[in-house]
Amino acid sequence: MSHRQPHVSPGHYRLIKDNDQLRALYGELGAGDLFIGRLRLHPSEENLLVDLQSRGVTLFPSGLAQLLCRSKVMQATVFAGEMLPETRAIHDLHELMQLLPHYQRQGITRVVTKRDRANAGLGINLWGSLEEVFNQASLGALPFPFVVQPFYEKCRDIRVVMLGDYREAYWRDNPDNFRNNLHFGGKSTPAELSEAQEALCNLVLARGAFPYAHLDLMVTADQQSYLAEINLRGGIRGAAISAAEYRQRIEAIHQQFQAGLELEA
Numbered sequence: 007m008s009h010r011q012p013h014v015s016p017g018h019y020r021l022i023k024d025n026d027q028l029r030a031l032y033g034e035l036g037a038g039d040l041f042i043g044r045l046r047l048h049p050s051e052e053n054l055l056v057d058l059q060s061r062g063v064t065l066f067p068s069g070l071a072q073l074l075c076r077s078k079v080m081q082a083t084v085f086a087g088e089m090l091p092e093t094r095a096i097h098d099l100h101e102l103m104q105l106l107p108h109y110q111r112q113g114i115t116r117v118v119t120k121r122d123r124a125n126a127g128l129g130i131n132l133w134g135s136l137e138e139v140f141n142q143a144s145l146g147a148l149p150f151p152f153v154v155q156p157f158y159e160k161c162r163d164i165r166v167v168m169l170g171d172y173r174e175a176y177w178r179d180n181p182d183n184f185r186n187n188l189h190f191g192g193k194s195t196p197a198e199l200s201e202a203q204e205a206l207c208n209l210v211l212a213r214g215a216f217p218y219a220h221l222d223l224m225v226t227a228d229q230q231s232y233l234a235e236i237n238l239r240g241g242i243r244g245a246a247i248s249a250a251e252y253r254q255r256i257e258a259i260h261q262q263f264q265a266g267l268e269l270e271a
Contacts, residue, residue: 019038019039019040019064019267020035020038020039020040021039021040021042021264022035022039022040022041022042023041023042023043023260024043025043025045025046028041028045032054035058035061035063036061036062036063037061037062037063038062038064039062039063039064040063040064040066040264040267041058041063041064041065041066042066042260042263042264043066043260044067044072044238044239045065045072047076049123052073052076055069055072055073056069064267066217066260066263066264067215067216067217067218067238068215068216068217070214070215071214071215071216071217071219071238072238074214074216074236075219075236075237075238076123077122077123078120078121078122078123078129078152078153078235079095079096079097079122079151079152079153080095081153081233081235081236082094082095082153083095084213084214085210085213085214085233085236088206088209088210088232088233089155089232089233089234090155090156090158090224090226090232091156092109092112092114092155092156093153093154093155093156094153094154094155095151095153096143096150096151096152096153096154097150097151098150098151099140099143099144099150102136102139102140102143102154103140105136105154106136106137106140109136109156110136114136114156115134115135116132116133116134116135116156116157117132117133117135117136117139117154117155117156117157118130118131118132118133118154118155118156118157119131119133119139119148119152119153119154120152120153120154120155120235121149121152122151122152122153131148132157136154139154158224158226158227159227160226160227161224161225161226161227162177162179162224162225163177163178163179163222163223163224163225163234164176164177164178164197164199164203164222164223164225164231165178165194165220165221165222165240165244165245166199166203166207166220166221166222166223167220167242167245167247168207168211168218168219168220168221169218169247169252169255169256169259170217170218170255170258170259170262172247172255173199174245174246174247175196175197175198175199175203176194176195176196176197176244176245176246177194177195177196177197178193178194178244179193179194179195180193193244194243194244194245196246200231202231203223203231206223206231206232206233207221207223210233210236214236216236216238217259217263218238218255218256218259219236219237219238220236220237220238220239220240221233221235221236222234222235222236239256
């Protein structure tokens with residue numbers, strides 16, 4: 007799988023691995039320069055990734071992957087075909103009002119919403135109907151944008167860690183909470199991915215230009231698997247890999263990418 011990005015003059019470039027250094031040199035960076043790592047951004051600064059790439063700066067991980075892992079709403083748009091059917095990104099009341107009759111015609115009652123930037127299960131809410139969501143959003147209690155999807159009973163959750171050749175998957179189960187979050191009482195057990203689940207993970211990584219990732223898969227009661235969300239990095243509670251080995255494997259992937267550029271020179 008290739009994660010190569012367009013760049014100019016590979017034989018002469020500045021290598022930056024530090025966010026402070028990138029900020030200091032920001033106005034000077036151009037074609038052929040390389041930034042390795044995840045750019046720390048304020049919520050209104052995502053456009054900097056677009057600016058850097060438009061100037062020919064090579065980003066690793068890609069700017070697309072960095073944008074996707076910051077936004078559940080963007081994931082719901084880009085990976086719509088890989089998520090639960092009828093998962094929607096909602097940006098305003100107009101979109102929510104349009105969705106109301108569609109969900110009603112589909113017989114969808116209980117729904118889940120996911121706040122755009124909340125993690126660890128803290129931004130996930132279960133509602134009795136989409137009408138309840140509309141009421142709270144129209145009163146300002148539920149801020150836009152957010153993701154809405156049908157609620158499926160008896161779903162299970164698989165966390166998949168993909169670090170180059172290293173692959174690990176484990177079930178995350180919580181008998182007292184549909185969120186299946188390990189931070190709040192969930193338990194983990196090793197999982198064996200099916201060929202279809204492997205293919206789903208590989209498809210999502212390629213589409214989002216992720217060189218490595220944590221993926222959460224939702225497995226429904228009829229054994230269908232869908233993407234719940236993806237991130238470049240995440241918690242490894244419940245995983246077999248140690249924090250030290252995790253860091254080493256990430257660094258090895260970064261070094262391999264840099265070495266590939268140097269071989270092209």
